[in-house]
Every structure is written in structure tokens, then in C-alpha cells.
Amino acid sequence: PTALVWFRRDLRVADQPTFLAAGQGSRALALFVLDRRLLAPSGAARLWFLYGCLRDLDRSLGGRLLVVEGDPTEVVPQVAHQVGADDVHVAADFGPYGRLRDRGVEQALAEQGRSLVRTGSPYAVAPGRVRTADGGRYRVFTPFRQAWADHGWRPPASTDADHLDWIDPASVAVEAVPVPAPPAVTADLPEPGEAAARERWQQFLGAQLDGYATGRNRPDQPGTSRMSVYLKYGCVHPRTLLADLADSTSEGAQAFRTELAWRDFYADVLDQRPDSARRNYDRAYDALATDSGPEAHRLFAAWREGRTGFPVVDAGMRQLRAEGWMHNRVRMITASFLVKDLHLPWWWGARHFMRLLVDGDLASNQHGWQWVAGTGTDAAPFFRVFNPVLQGERFDPQGDYVRTYVPELADVAGAAVHKPWALPGGPPAGYPSPVVDHKHERAVALDRYEAVREVR
Numbered sequence: 001p002t003a004l005v006w007f008r009r010d011l012r013v014a015d016q017p018t019f020l021a022a023g024q025g026s027r028a029l030a031l032f033v034l035d036r037r038l039l040a041p042s043g044a045a046r047l048w049f050l051y052g053c054l055r056d057l058d059r060s061l062g063g064r065l066l067v068v069e070g071d072p073t074e075v076v077p078q079v080a081h082q083v084g085a086d087d088v089h090v091a092a093d094f095g096p097y098g099r100l101r102d103r104g105v106e107q108a109l110a111e112q113g114r115s116l117v118r119t120g121s122p123y124a125v126a127p128g129r130v131r132t133a134d135g136g137r138y139r140v141f142t143p144f145r146q147a148w149a150d151h152g153w154r155p156p157a158s159t160d161a162d163h164l165d166w167i168d169p170a171s172v173a174v175e176a177v178p179v180p181a182p183p184a185v186t187a188d189l190p191e192p193g194e195a196a197a198r199e200r201w202q203q204f205l206g207a208q209l210d211g212y213a214t215g216r217n218r219p220d221q222p223g224t225s226r227m228s229v230y231l232k233y234g235c236v237h238p239r240t241l242l243a244d245l246a247d248s249t250s251e252g253a254q255a256f257r258t259e260l261a262w263r264d265f266y267a268d269v270l271d272q273r274p275d276s277a278r279r280n281y282d283r284a285y286d287a288l289a290t291d292s293g294p295e296a297h298r299l300f301a302a303w304r305e306g307r308t309g310f311p312v313v314d315a316g317m318r319q320l321r322a323e324g325w326m327h328n329r330v331r332m333i334t335a336s337f338l339v340k341d342l343h344l345p346w347w348w349g350a351r352h353f354m355r356l357l358v359d360g361d362l363a364s365n366q367h368g369w370q371w372v373a374g375t376g377t378d379a380a381p382f383f384r385v386f387n388p389v390l391q392g393e394r395f396d397p398q399g400d401y402v403r404t405y406v407p408e409l410a411d412v413a414g415a416a417v418h419k420p421w422a423l424p425g426g427p428p429a430g431y432p433s434p435v436v437d438h439k440h441e442r443a444v445a446l447d448r449y450e451a452v453r454e455v456r
């Protein structure tokens with residue numbers, strides 16, 4: 001038999017269930033499609049990382065990855081026809097666009113008498129699998145987390161590049177393109193690819209897992225795994241990580257499993273409600289008053305550029321640009337600031353994050369934003385308004401995080417860095433005064449949220 005293996009968000013050869021489905025030793029063509037619809041919203045940092053992962057995958061396959069450009073509903077059936085594939089193998093995609101695309105490809109293949117065979121997904125437990133006792137879906141995380149653990153996941157699939165007999169793409173009559181050259185980036189980005197993912201994971205297990213339960217909240221310390229970018233493109237599967245933690249009941253391992261459960265939960269929620277990628281999950285909040293107009297756009301620009309005058313917010317927004325990544329605690333602080341101090345729609349901020357984050361993932365991002373905005377499932381209570389100064393003092397107690405990303409404040413010692421306006425002589429030259437008064441904006445936000453609750 002001949003198989004076409006179409007890679008999407010699973011750019012690896014280890015623990016690759018599509019290889020098992022294709023049948024050991026089968027002749028197979030490895031394919032990646034450069035799809036403008038998916039690439040267009042990605043910033044340079046994410047493309048840089050993606051193209052690096054593709055180059056890594058191509059190397060693992062002995063230079064036998066076929067890359068083509070175009071609409072998958074056209075090019076996948078074309079390639080399948082040219083190579084004489086029996087079936088096309090993929091890991092299932094559950095995003096709103098991915099689902100539609102796959103349905104289109106499936107129909108086009110069916111007209112040729114071929115099938116799209118879905119094996120596995122980017123998740124430990126695929127959306128739709130974790131169900132309530134009466135077969136319903138979960139809208140609240142804590143019971144989902146329990147049911148998710150009870151459901152369990154498969155052990156990693158034992159595969160490598162030699163599992164299949166790869167066809168030389170040069171022998172297939174289709175218009176191939178090289179893996180695109182990575183765009184120029186100024187950001188300091190992680191090494192792409194499967195080996196880099198494994199290496200990073202081993203470092204985390206050795207140095208950070210023990211302290212993860214508390215260390216994960218400290219942006220001034222290297223306490224988290226930084227696996228999100230590798231999970232985004234499937235350089236490693238979450239099942240592989242969970243298997244490595246299987247024997248551990250330590251606090252760190254428990255906390256890490258819970259974070260992976262959040263990833264699966266948000267994918268499940270997006271699968272239940274694809275519209276929640278663009279609109280409030282809780283539609284009552286469509287009535288929430290938000291600001292627009294020139295002043296709102298001026299504040300939005302200050303937020304994007306990390307020039308709000310609130311040091312921890314500015315450090316986060318600059319880390320995002322500098323590294324294509326931001327610490328989770330600071331994602332919450334900067335998001336809360338946009339929504340509750342600047343009164344801007346959460347999707348303005350979500351779009352900016354999606355463009356710059358290398359790990360930018362529709363489910364985790366849109367629902368992370370809605371959690372902060374209080375408009376999502378399982379959201380933070382509406383009255384929780386992060387105080388950017390107290391958050392900074394608590395989670396960056398010595399101010400090291402701020403000084404790393406905000407050079408204007410590099411000479412301010414200790415926690416005083418969180419209140420530059422209170423320094424003798426005011427904020428250092430070049431650093432802005434606060435763009436808003438937090439106490440006042442907090443009261444405005446509470447009034448606006450209260451107004452929505454009253455009409456409910």
C-alpha cells in the first residue's frame with residue numbers, strides 16, 4: 001500500500017500515531033501544505049519557528065518532506081492522485097477552520113475513492129471525549145479536570161522516521177516548493193524542532209519540576225517549562241510528557257498535569273462553541289460597554305508598545321516582542337489591564353497576542369483572554385481586577401523581571417521599580433507616567449460589569 005501522510009500540527013516522527021495507521025513498512029509520501037489562510041495571521045516570529053520545525057522534520061525524514069503551496073482542498077487530492085495513495089493520514093484538527101478544511105478535503109478525496117484517515121489529535125484527550133455522566137459536555141474546568149484524568153490517555157506510540165518507506169518527493173509530478181527561508185526576526189526565539197523540544201523537557205524535569213507548583217507564578221525566575229511553543233506545532237505530544245510524569249504524585253507533577261488539562265479543556269470548549277473564538281462565550285457580556293475612538297486607540301498603542309507607565313505591564317508587552325512569549329502570570333496582568341483599566345474589547349488584545357506569540361493558539365488564547373475578561377466559561381469573577389502594582393510586588397518581588405525588559409528602569413533597585421512615579425524625582429528619563437489612574441479605572445470597570453449583571 002501507498003500512504004500520504006499529511007503533517008499539520010504534529011511536526012515530529014516520535015510518538016506519531018499516523019505512522020501506525022499507515023501500516024509499518026508502507027511506502028509513504030510526507031506532505032506539508034503552506035496554506036495562506038493559516039499563515040497570514042502569523043507574525044514573523046511564529047513563521048520563523050514553524051519553518052525551523054519544517055526543516056527539522058525534513059531532516060528527520062532524510063530530506064523527503066514534500067512542501068507544496070495552496071488550498072489543501074485542491075492540493076491534497078492532487079498529490080494523493082499523483083502518488084497513487086490509497087489513503088491520506090492526518091492527526092485530527094478540532095479548530096473551527098481546521099475542521100471545515102478537513103471536511104472539504106475529505107469530500108474531494110471521497111470523489112477519488114480515497115479516505116481521510118484521522119488518527120490521534122494534538123491533545124492528550126481529544127475534544128468531545130470527556131463527557132459528563134449523562135453524556136453532556138463540561139463548561140467548568142474543575143470537574144473536567146477530574147473526568148479528564150479518569151478518562152486517561154494512550155501511552156506514546158512507538159515510532160521513528162524508519163517506520164515507513166518514504167517516497168522521494170522529486171519522483172512525484174507536483175509543483176514542490178522548498179521549505180521557506182525563515183523571515184528576519186529581532187526576537188530571541190527558542191530552537192525549533194523535535195530534538196530541541198525533548199532537550200528542553202529534560203532540562204525542565206531535572207531543574208524545575210520540583211519547584212513548579214509555586215515557581216510557575218514567578219516571571220522573574222525560569223520556573224515554567226516553555227513547552228507551549230513545542231506543543232503548538234506538535235514537536236512533542238502532551239501524551240509523551242504525561243507518560244514521563246506518570247509515576248510522580250509530587251506537587252510539581254500534579255500542577256503540570258493540571259496545566260495540560262487546561263489546554264485540553266479550552267480545545268474542548270472551542271469545539272463545543274466555535275463561535276467563542278470571535279465573540280463572548282457568555283453572550284450576556286455583549287452588552288458590556290467598551291471604549292473606542294482616538295483616545296482608546298492611543299491607549300491601545302501604549303499597551304502594545306509597553307509604554308503604559310505600569311512597569312510589570314510594560315515588561316510583559318516588551319517580553320512578548322522580544323521573545324514571542326510571555327509568562328502566564330504576566331499574560332493575565334497585561335490582559336486584565338487592557339480590559340479593565342483601558343476598557344478595550346478583549347479581542348483587540350487577543351489579536352495582538354495571536355500575531356506575536358510563537359505559541360499563539362486559538363483555543364488557549366481566546367479563552368485565556370475571556371477568562372480574564374470574565375466573559376468566558378469558568379471565568380474569573382468579574383470583580384477580580386488585577387492591581388498591576390500589587391501583582392508586580394508579589395510576583396516580581398525584587399523587580400528583576402521588570403529591569404530585564406524595561407531598560408529605562410534598569411537603575412532602579414529592588415521593588416521600588418514597580419512604582420516609578422513614587423521615586424524621588426519621579427520616573428526616570430524616558431519612562432512614561434501612568435497612562436491611567438488604576439483606582440479610578442477599576443471603579444469604572446466594576447460599574448460597567450455591574451450594569452451587565454443587572455440586566456441579566
Ligand code: FAD
Pocket residue numbers: 216224225226227228229231256259260262263264266326327328329331332335353357359360361362364365366368369372
Ligand atoms: P507551563 O507553565 O510550563 O505549562 C505547561 C503547559 O501547559 C503549557 O506549555 C501549555 O501547553 C499548558 N498551559 C499552561 N497554562 C495554560 C492555560 N492557562 N491555558 C491553556 N494551556 C495552558 N497558551 C498557549 O499555548 N497559547 C496561547 O496563545 C495562549 N494565550 C494565552 C492568553 C492569555 C490572556 C492567557 C492568560 C494565557 C494564555 N495561554 C496560552 C496559556 C499560558 O499562558 C501559556 O500556555 C504558558 O504561559 C506557556 O508557557 P509554558 O509552556 O512555560 O507554561
